[in-house]
Amino acid sequence: MNIGILTIGNELTSGRTQDTNSSYLAREFSAQGWQVVTMISVGDDEAAIKRALEFSLVAADALVVTGGLGPTQDDITTAAIARAFDLPLAGNEEVLDHLKKTFERFKLKWSENNAKQALFPAGAEIVVNPVGTAFGFALRRGEKVVVVIPGVPREVLRMVPEGVVPLLQGIEPGPRTFTESRTVKLFGLGEALVDEALAEVDFAARQVTIGFYPNFPENHLVMTARGSDVSEIGGRLDLAEGEIRRRLNQYIFASGKETLEGVIASLLTGKGLTLAVAESCTGGLISDRLTDVPGSSEFFEQAVVAYGNGTKSNLLGVPAEVLAAHGAVSRETAVAMAEGVRRLAGVDLGLAVTGIAGPGGGTEAKPVGTVSIALADAQGSIHRDFSFRWDRRRNKIIASQAALILLRDYLRSEGV
Numbered sequence: 001m002n003i004g005i006l007t008i009g010n011e012l013t014s015g016r017t018q019d020t021n022s023s024y025l026a027r028e029f030s031a032q033g034w035q036v037v038t039m040i041s042v043g044d045d046e047a048a049i050k051r052a053l054e055f056s057l058v059a060a061d062a063l064v065v066t067g068g069l070g071p072t073q074d075d076i077t078t079a080a081i082a083r084a085f086d087l088p089l090a091g092n093e094e095v096l097d098h099l100k101k102t103f104e105r106f107k108l109k110w111s112e113n114n115a116k117q118a119l120f121p122a123g124a125e126i127v128v129n130p131v132g133t134a135f136g137f138a139l140r141r142g143e144k145v146v147v148v149i150p151g152v153p154r155e156v157l158r159m160v161p162e163g164v165v166p167l168l169q170g171i172e173p174g175p176r177t178f179t180e181s182r183t184v185k186l187f188g189l190g191e192a193l194v195d196e197a198l199a200e201v202d203f204a205a206r207q208v209t210i211g212f213y214p215n216f217p218e219n220h221l222v223m224t225a226r227g228s229d230v231s232e233i234g235g236r237l238d239l240a241e242g243e244i245r246r247r248l249n250q251y252i253f254a255s256g257k258e259t260l261e262g263v264i265a266s267l268l269t270g271k272g273l274t275l276a277v278a279e280s281c282t283g284g285l286i287s288d289r290l291t292d293v294p295g296s297s298e299f300f301e302q303a304v305v306a307y308g309n310g311t312k313s314n315l316l317g318v319p320a321e322v323l324a325a326h327g328a329v330s331r332e333t334a335v336a337m338a339e340g341v342r343r344l345a346g347v348d349l350g351l352a353v354t355g356i357a358g359p360g361g362g363t364e365a366k367p368v369g370t371v372s373i374a375l376a377d378a379q380g381s382i383h384r385d386f387s388f389r390w391d392r393r394r395n396k397i398i399a400s401q402a403a404l405i406l407l408r409d410y411l412r413s414e415g416v
Helices: 021-031 045-059 077-084 093-105 112-118 153-170 191-197 228-252 259-272 285-291 308-316 319-325 331-345 390-414
Strands: 002-008 034-042 062-066 089-091 119-121 125-127 136-141 142-148 178-186 209-215 218-227 250-257 276-277 299-305 347-357 370-377 378-389
Touching: 002 045, 002 308, 021 034, 021 062, 021 153, 021 178, 021 285, 034 045, 034 209, 045 077, 045 142, 062 153, 077 119, 089 218, 093 347, 112 259, 119 136, 119 331, 125 142, 125 153, 125 191, 136 153, 136 285, 142 153, 142 209, 178 228, 191 209, 218 228, 250 259, 250 378, 259 285, 259 390, 276 285, 276 378, 285 299, 285 390, 299 331, 308 331, 319 331, 331 370, 331 378, 347 390, 370 390, 378 390
Parallel strands: 002 034, 002 062, 062 142, 276 299, 276 347
Antiparallel strands: 089 119, 125 136, 136 142, 178 218, 178 250, 209 218, 347 370, 370 378
């Protein structure tokens, strides 16, 4: 089945809001074996919406539309689509009753413009919204179908798998084609070198396609296979993934929806270890990533953003002579910070990073991007020095990644 995607909103066409819905929808539809043939964004303009409908439905069997279903004056999608198909709007009493009860339950003040969300083109099929007030709808026009849902990404994430995909599966012509994708995530090897390492693997012979998706500072390698037999598809992907891991396993830190911080959280929790972090150039980014993991309080005890030398000395106990002899950005200071935060928090492990994020502050001996990372346990410490080459924000991000990779490697090897 050929699918079109139409996202509506002035916030999209002005650049004020990033269109994450299109990429999400495309991934979900591709996973069903459907081909996305058009992807269009237009503003809250009736003529533009009508033109986009007409264009998309020439190539697509089904069109999925997001945005413009709210109660305000600029939410014109429902009315515009009704007029494009010469249909009157009709009120839905069940939806209206649901809206009023929702407002009562959350003690929200009702205004009559909210009733606009209970109007739908005549003959439309309602698509339930389990997490918002704006319900969607589907219109069948001959052999074509148009499905319209809100543009709020949180609502899209629920409505697509629960409402949109089952609806479209019900009208899919011909035998089902299944698509399965797997992702391996790498760090420490550039995209070109990843490609070179896999040059001798004949993925086409296994009927598997490979996609390279840089997601700074990571590289994501996506394997995709299609067919009518799910188990046969899985077998092909097993072989392809085996070839990839044989060649690149040292750079692979996660797969699928796993994150580096999630992998580390599992390792720390499984080993019953506790952690504290001391950060200078990353400004709390490492701690933010680790505490984004649900249940991180089981292993994460304390964080110190020791940006100034005074904090490094007074709070973490970095000796003044170390700072004087080697500077704030040095392996000696990083080690002292890691040992200091471990001692301060009374934990099993102390992780520390110090560096020059830029754009200023670099010298010939220590240019912008110089970073020192250390990890301390009861037996001693390990450290790594890096020289990155990015702008300030990217230097902070890649330094946090390198620190977490050092921690991951330690947890896998069980010791310094």
